[in-house]
Amino acid sequence: MTEDEMWRAVRDCDASFDGKFFYGVKTTGIYCRPSCKSKLPKRENVVFFSTKEEAEKAGFRPCKRCRPDLIEYDPAAELSRRTKELYDSHYSDRVQLGLDMKKMGVSRKHLTEIFKQQYDITPSEYLVQVRIAAARQMLQDGSSISDAAGMTGYENLSEFYDHFRRQTGMTPARYRQIFADNISRSVLETPIGPLRIIASKDAILCVEQAGRESLDAGARAGSIPADRILSGDASGDLVKDCKAQLGDYFAGKRKNFDLPVSPEGTDFQK
The missing domain is CATH 3.40.10.10 (DNA Methylphosphotriester Repair Domain)
Incomplete structure (x- = not known):
């Protein structure tokens, strides 16, 4: 050479x-x-x-940047790893995250290229995943939607709603409701597609289409177990009764339902 x-x-x-x-x-x-x-x-x-x-x-x-003394050292992999660690650590602090990213001394375009090569996802997409995962946990723990958005780095609620729906297949409000302590839920396969049933101890709160796309999104996000029927609780009994009555309805054995529903009604009723 x-x-x-x-x-x-x-x-x-x-x-x-x-x-x-x-x-x-x-x-x-x-x-x-x-x-x-x-x-x-x-x-x-x-x-x-x-x-x-x-x-x-x-x-x-x-050189401390390319580390030629380390045979196995891969600068692109190292830069991607450091970026991932920064997102994991500072996803909730936009200012600190921005400062730390500037210190890395690499253009956004170059970083996007090498990060995608390493993880098959762009840095921005990964950051959204990290933030929404943290928001899901907060909503499961009972935090308000505004707190979940603000404490995971979102300054714009509409952006939070958009990202949350893309990651989980549902709105933050619906997600929070599903994980309430006193709520039972179950998914029933029907001729018109899967239906998600949600109930409190007093009434059926929701019977909604749980489309395959929504279920797949939820599974990818690790967000929603299909069934959560509380044993010995009225909410669990209502979900079971609703599944039975829906089964009869789709089998042509029933035309009317005799279950208590929330004042707002349900998507199925509409």
């Missing part, structure tokens, strides 16, 4: 040459991989080495 070929690899940050040679920068005393993203040095200040041992013997120190 000629020095001209090696210089082109350095100039192009060509990772396919990593491990085949190293280059040192005379003005800094640092040696790097061909794929190093540091500022391109002047050609006259560059010297090439076949191995990292040669570079170190000549008095050059390993």
Whole structure:
């Protein structure tokens, strides 16, 4: 390999040459991989080495950015991992997250490319997943929707609602209701598709279409077990009775229902 070929690899940050040679920068005393993203040095200040041992013997120190001294080191994987850790740690603090991301010294476009290569998802998509996962837990624990949005980094409620629905297949209000302590729920397969039944101890709160797309979204988000029938509780009995009456209805054995419903009625009634 000629020095001209090696210089082109350095100039192009060509990772396919990593491990085949190293280059040192005379003005800094640092040696790097061909794929190093540091500022391109002047050609006259560059010297090439076949191995990292040669570079170190000549008095050059390993670059702290591309870590040519670590054979298994993958700069793209490391940058993606650090980004993921920042999102996991600071998803709720937009200001701190922005400051930490700036310190990484990489463009949004480049970060998006390498992050997607590593995790098959963009950084923005991953951040949404982290925030909504945290919001789901807060809603399960009884937090208000506004608190769940604000404490997971959302400044705009409409954006929160949009992201939440995309991740779980339902609104935050419906999700919170499903996880209330005194609520029973179950999904019934019917000729018109799956129906989700939700009941309190006093009445049927909801009979709604639980479309396959919605169920799949919920499963991907790890959000909603299909059934939660409280044993020895009136809400559980109501759900069971509702499933039985719906079964009779779709079998042509029943035309009317004799179950208490919430004042708002249900989607099924409408």
